[in-house]
Amino acid sequence: SASQAFPELVSRSLESAQQCLFNQDYGTAFVHYLLVLNLAPVLKDFASESFRFTLFKWADELDSLGRIQDLFDCYEQALELFPTDEVIINSMGEHLFRMGFRDEAAGHFHKALKLKPDYPEAKENFYRVANWLVERWHFLMLNDRRRNHKYQQAIQKAVEGGCNTVLDIGTGTGILGMCAKKAGAAEVYACELSKTMYELACEVVTANGMNGLIKILHMKSLEMEVPKDIPKRVSLVVTETVDAGLFGEGIIESLIHAWNHLLLPPQDPSRPPSQAGRVIPAGATVFGMAVQCLEIRRHHRLCVSEIGGLATAAAGELHSPVSCSSEDDSTEPYTTERLSRLPGGYTPLTEPFNALDIDFNNVQELEGLCSREVSRVRLPVTGEGLLDALAVWFQLHLDQQSSLSTGPKEDTCWEQAIYPVQTPHSRIIYIRHVQPGDELIVEISCRDAYLRLCSVAVARDGREFQLCSALACLGTEQSSGPRDYTMLECAEMALLNNQPYHDSFRRALAKLITNLKDARSVQGPSQGQGLEVMPLTDPPSGPMDPGPDPFYVLDVSEGFSVLSLMAASQGQVKAYSSVEKTQHQAVLRRLARANGVPEEALEFWLNQVEDEQAVLQRPSREKLWSAIILDCVETCGLVRQKLMEKATLARCLLEDGGQIFPERIVLYGMLVESDTLLLESAVQGQEPTLGFNIAPFINQFTVPVHVFLDLSTLQCRHLSDSVELFILDLMNTNANYTNRDVKVQASASGRVTAVPFWYQIHLNEEISLSTFNQDSHWKQAAVVLHQPLAVREGDWVRLANGKSITMTM
Numbered sequence: 001s002a003s004q005a006f007p008e009l010v011s012r013s014l015e016s017a018q019q020c021l022f023n024q025d026y027g028t029a030f031v032h033y034l035l036v037l038n039l040a041p042v043l044k045d046f047a048s049e050s051f052r053f054t055l056f057k058w059a060d061e062l063d064s065l066g067r068i069q070d071l072f073d074c075y076e077q078a079l080e081l082f083p084t085d086e087v088i089i090n091s092m093g094e095h096l097f098r099m100g101f102r103d104e105a106a107g108h109f110h111k112a113l114k115l116k117p118d119y120p121e122a123k124e125n126f127y128r129v130a131n132w133l134v135e136r137w138h139f140l141m142l143n144d145r146r147r148n149h150k151y152q153q154a155i156q157k158a159v160e161g162g163c164n165t166v167l168d169i170g171t172g173t174g175i176l177g178m179c180a181k182k183a184g185a186a187e188v189y190a191c192e193l194s195k196t197m198y199e200l201a202c203e204v205v206t207a208n209g210m211n212g213l214i215k216i217l218h219m220k221s222l223e224m225e226v227p228k229d230i231p232k233r234v235s236l237v238v239t240e241t242v243d244a245g246l247f248g249e250g251i252i253e254s255l256i257h258a259w260n261h262l263l264l265p266p267q268d269p270s271r272p273p274s275q276a277g278r279v280i281p282a283g284a285t286v287f288g289m290a291v292q293c294l295e296i297r298r299h300h301r302l303c304v305s306e307i308g309g310l311a312t313a314a315a316g317e318l319h320s321p322v323s324c325s326s327e328d329d330s331t332e333p334y335t336t337e338r339l340s341r342l343p344g345g346y347t348p349l350t351e352p353f354n355a356l357d358i359d360f361n362n363v364q365e366l367e368g369l370c371s372r373e374v375s376r377v378r379l380p381v382t383g384e385g386l387l388d389a390l391a392v393w394f395q396l397h398l399d400q401q402s403s404l405s406t407g408p409k410e411d412t413c414w415e416q417a418i419y420p421v422q423t424p425h426s427r428i429i430y431i432r433h434v435q436p437g438d439e440l441i442v443e444i445s446c447r448d449a450y451l452r453l454c455s456v457a458v459a460r461d462g463r464e465f466q467l468c469s470a471l472a473c474l475g476t477e478q479s480s481g482p483r484d485y486t487m488l489e490c491a492e493m494a495l496l497n498n499q500p501y502h503d504s505f506r507r508a509l510a511k512l513i514t515n516l517k518d519a520r521s522v523q524g525p526s527q528g529q530g531l532e533v534m535p536l537t538d539p540p541s542g543p544m545d546p547g548p549d550p551f552y553v554l555d556v557s558e559g560f561s562v563l564s565l566m567a568a569s570q571g572q573v574k575a576y577s578s579v580e581k582t583q584h585q586a587v588l589r590r591l592a593r594a595n596g597v598p599e600e601a602l603e604f605w606l607n608q609v610e611d612e613q614a615v616l617q618r619p620s621r622e623k624l625w626s627a628i629i630l631d632c633v634e635t636c637g638l639v640r641q642k643l644m645e646k647a648t649l650a651r652c653l654l655e656d657g658g659q660i661f662p663e664r665i666v667l668y669g670m671l672v673e674s675d676t677l678l679l680e681s682a683v684q685g686q687e688p689t690l691g692f693n694i695a696p697f698i699n700q701f702t703v704p705v706h707v708f709l710d711l712s713t714l715q716c717r718h719l720s721d722s723v724e725l726f727i728l729d730l731m732n733t734n735a736n737y738t739n740r741d742v743k744v745q746a747s748a749s750g751r752v753t754a755v756p757f758w759y760q761i762h763l764n765e766e767i768s769l770s771t772f773n774q775d776s777h778w779k780q781a782a783v784v785l786h787q788p789l790a791v792r793e794g795d796w797v798r799l800a801n802g803k804s805i806t807m808t809m
Contacts, residue, residue, distance in 0.1 A: 010040045014047070021050065026058035030074065037081050044081065051078070052087060059095065071095060086112040090122040097129055103195040105129050110700070130701045136680050138172065138698060140413035141240075143679045145688045147404055147413065152179045152690050154280050154398035155238055159183035162273025163236035167191070167262060169221045169254055170241040173694050174201035177214050180238065189230045191217040196701075203697050221254045224262060233264045235273065238280045244336040244406065245417035245451050246284055246358075246394050252366055252449045255279060259363040266361060279360045286356040286394045287407070288453055290440055292385030293346040296337065298497040299490040300389075300420035308502030308566040314594030315587050317485035320493050323422045324454040333452045335490065336415040339391055339408035341713040343774060349387060349434055350379040352407075355444050355453060374445045378459065381438040387467075390442065390453050392417040419453045421467060432467075434458055486583050491635040492560045494777035501769055501777070505661070506566055508763035509553070509627065512659050513570045516551055516626055519657050550574040551626035552619040554605060558631045558640075560584050565592055567627065568601040576605040578615065616649045624655040630730065632665055633759055633771055636707035637781030639665070639728065647730040662761045664729040668772075669757035671797060673750040673788075674716035677706060681784045704784055711756050711772060711780040719752055719791060720744045725799065742799045746791040755799065756782040 017032035033051045037044055055078050062071040075092040082088055093108030106129045112122035141147060155176065159166070164186040168177035171190035181188045192198040198218040205214050217229055226233055237258050241249040259266075263277035297303060300320040305312055322335045339346055355377075359365050393406040393416045406414035421432070434440065439459040445452045457464045488496070495501065553575045555564035564577035565588055579585055585604050592602050605615065618624060628650045632643055650660050678684065682702045683695040723744050746752075758772035758780045771778035791797060 010036055014043070018050070021054055026054055026061060029054045030058045034077055048082065048085070055088065056091060059091070063095065068099065084115055086115040086119055086122060089115070090119065090125060093125060097125070102129055106196060127703045127705060130703045137413060139683055140680055142173065142175070142683045142694060142698065143688045144413045148175065148688060148690050150398055150402050150404060151176060154402050155179045156183040157399065158236050158278065158280060159185045163278065164274055165232070165234040166236045166238060167230065167234045167258070169237060169239040169258065170249070171201050171216065172197055173698055174204045174214065174216065175689060175692060175694065176238045176240070178205065178208060178210060178692055179690065180236070181210055181213055188214045189217065189234065190214055191219055191221050191224060193220050200697055204692070204694050207693050207697065221262070222257050226262065230262070233262060233277070235264050235275070235277055236280065237263055237277070242396065244415045245334050245392065246286060247446070247449055247451050250449070252369055255360055256363060256366050259366070266363070281396045281398045282361055282400070283357070283359040283397045284394045285354060285397070286392060286451065287352045288355045288390050288392045288442070289352045290349040290379065290387060290455070291346045291389055291391050292349055293342060293388050294344050295342045296418060296420055297386065297388045299494045301422060301493065303497045304499055307496060307499070307562055308506040309569065310562065310565060310591055310595045312591070314590045316590065318488055318493065318496070318587070319422045319485060320420065320490045321487045322420055322490070324419055324452045331487070333450050334392070334417040334419045337418050338415045341710055343710050343712045347383055347385050349381055349383045349385055350440060351382055353377060353379055355392065356451065369446045370449055372446060374443050377442050377444065379440045379442060381434045381436055381440055384435045385433070387421050387432050387434050387440070387455065387458070389421055390419040390455060392419065392451070392453060421455050486587050488560050491777055496562070498775050498777045500775050502562070502566065504763055504767050504769050505563055508661060508767045509567050509570060511764065512627055513551055513573060516657055517572070552576070552623055553627045553629070554619070554625050555629040556615055556631065557629060562588065562591065563629050565597060565602055568592065568597045569595060574601060574603070574619070576603050576619065578605050580606050616646060616653060618653055624658065625653050626655055626658045627661060628653065629661045632662060632761065633778055635778055637709060637758070637771070637779045638705070638707060644728065644733070648733065651731065659764070660730045662763050663731050664727055664762045666727050666760045666762065667725040667757055668722045668760060669725050669755045670718060670722045671720040671744055671746060671752045671791070672716040672718055672754050672756055674714060674753050676715045677754045677782060677784050678788070680706065704786065706782045706784055708779045709756065709782055711758070714756070717748065717750055719746050719748050719750050721747055725757065744797045744799060746793055746795045746797060749792045751788040751790055752785060752797065753788045754782045754784045756780055
């Protein structure tokens, strides 16, 4: 009968699921579990652990096969059965994040945390993704009372002057739209592309009693049409879709579209204000200045002629992807920095100059911007130094009376745009050193609606010395022959320029190889015992000197690294590099040839490893590694995820006497009082946000750990000496403690708002590196307290370290 067949079907399917799981047939096991749990939901508690395990294994398999749609279908089916399972929700978020769906990933991490607030994996995932979704400048801008007040005044004046229909483009939290409604606008519309910010704006508008009074659209303004999205053209557009380079957020394109499709015709004496259109901000003036700055220089071009004993001339031209003089689509015309916070500061080489004026209320001017002729300005050099960059900022004219400046000397939430000078070494070098009496020739254009400033030449004694091709700045220069430069990320350039880092590794590697050679001469070649992995390559026998039994060194650093080549240059070493890009491998090969390193002494590991996830394995069946170099600290200032798991595996692959570099990492920190970090972390109450209730909503995206911090220039008061917080020993796990309380004595009275931290990286017992010094390519990080802690001089503060990147006090 049917009543007997049903439990038998469930029983057989459950048995089949368990058998398939045992046989590692995860796809079939997953299908059987779906059938069982849909037919008999009562078994959910019993089978949940096995079901999760099956789902995750099958999802990994689908991921490796590129069956992405099937992967997400499986998660959807799993969440229909277990809609409140925080582990499944978090896991789906991880897959989404890896595939670039950051908005959706954050939503899953956030949901997992709401279900289980102390779930550490979801918490750390959410912290890492929150920086992508709600960038730190949102907090700074909302805490900027002066900026918010000026925008409010300009909007109020416009609405009271007759602009009673308003569109807020790129609404963010909704603050400008709410200002318009509060000022008395009859109709207010807003649009926001980011799903996270759109949902946030809806929450904020509802909490402030304006639900139904402001229509928020989740779309680009460029896609908006009348009457489909808004019933009629509006009389006022408000926006702050500007970046440090003014046009980088697409304001030109969005305002041209708005004037042509969404705004009433421009104001003129024949029309009353309610029947004419206008924009806030009304326009902008862009300023620039040439500067000398070592911090900018070392992140954008090679500054050293030797790296760890290797001559660099053969590397060819190396520079960052930030360049106005390149036609390459992978380059950006500028980067951004807060000049006032750059370590080592900067030196102005010219007076500020007016680079551009733009009227946002003149559609013909906006449409003609990209086809404007290139303007050339000649700037008298007023200071002596190396020409490193043009720094650019602007004055945003909200209306005829009110403006905001993003200048380097202003107390502002804005960074400045930096256009580094990328002069090839093949040009005459001495003209990069400028002096009073010289003139700097700068070309200004707006190709692709990006503001581009290019230092093209220096005029001296009646002669012009070219810095870069003027035609290249326009993207019209015809390429002659193959590209003769290699691009590295800014952090990779800074790493190459970090001489103490490479010198330390050279000495540590030399000492290890010497010790191993001494040990072999006493004991004879040793055959290490360890994990059995199928051979990938046969060990060399022949041209390598001095024999067929080299020392094997593996460098698994992230990105571009010359450490493998430094190891190969020691002699009797077979080094493997994890450098992946073909162009970067070519640079290492050129350096090897120029420095007398035999071609067979350096190989590229990822060219031979079939599974990139299994980088840590033996060099061959019979051999073990003499050294494995792990990349332990991210440039942002955090320890890399899963570092200790990698170290555990690496230890199993070392020969007797072999070593992991670094040997151990010691974390140091101190107590500080810093209002700056508070302002960058969370909105501080309702006062700065014009009385609107915004803080509780955007502060959901507060991240307690600040990264990419320059501690040397951070505005703060030190409230303690630096103190050792914990040790990560990569060679001896017994020396580690994952949970430890540290007591820190306050050396001054104040409010503890943060605990900045950095690392001392010990390559061996004698040689170590700090991530907090002037040569470091690393930045620092800080844990920011949710509530400041008042201390008096002499008080003891207890810091509790957990396994995650948070601290409690």
